[in-house]
Amino acid sequence: MSYSLEQLQQASRLFFDLLRRKVISLDDPAATECLQDAGAYDALQYVAKEGGCRVMNSGQRLHLLVNPLGSVFATNFTQLKNKYSRIERKAHLHTINIIILVFLAEMDQDETHFKPGQDSMSYIQIADQVSSLFQVWIQMDEDGRFSKQWQLDIQAMNKVWTSLYMQTKSQEESDLLSRGAGSRIGLIHEGMKILEEEHLVFISDNEKRIFPRDELYERMRYLYHDVDRYKELKALIGRTLAEKEGVIHATD
Secondary structure, rough: OOOOOHHHHHHHHHHHHHHHHHHEEEOHHHHHHHOOOOHHHOOOOOOOOOOOEEEOOOOOOEEEEEEOOOOOOOOOOOHHHHHHHOOOOOHHHHHHHHHHHHHHHHHHHOOHHHOOOOOOHHHHHHHHHHHHHHHHHHHHOOOHHHHHOOOHHHHHHHHHHOOEOOOOHHHHHHHOOOOOEEEEEHHHHHHHHHHOOOEEEEEEEOOOOEOOOHHHHHHHHHOOOOOOOOHHHHHHHHHHHHHHHHHHHHHH
């Protein structure tokens, strides 16, 4: 399909605006202009595809999604390490992925559970859940079969997690969110900052809590729910935490 110069200009303006802002409301003049012209919107998808990206329309906003492979905008580990200076090796990055999944699993319950502005998790809650996961998983991974089954380096991630110190609740309440490299809360904050920079969450410094934005729920509905790996790990996290909680109550 051929595009006019005007359509390509509209598409390019919106594409680079999306690169900068990540998410744009459909009410935004830049989005409205492009969406009113089917050819310009087609050109937007073409430009995104050529860059190894795609544009997701949630009905409320446009999201720019970068393909993990084959994209000129994909962030490899070296770039991520430079951006997030506390991530010293891949095991840290893998641990951050688990931290993010714990938060997503808690927020991603069902459609009626989505309550933007009300749902949230504290840093302490996330730390407790991550600790519970590794306590169970490390016991199940004595022979390495659990790691192989789930393609997770449990031993390396647990080593990272247990090497970090954990603040008490009183220390957390009186401290700032920017922590040292040796802190579990600090590593959690790195993970939440990744989501914040994608405009998916709001971090409340005063409340020491992470609040999901509408944009995060849209990603869940229109992207994550179609990703088998996400669904499998989310279910694994849910089962592990439920079983752990059941064992604790059984011993009370």
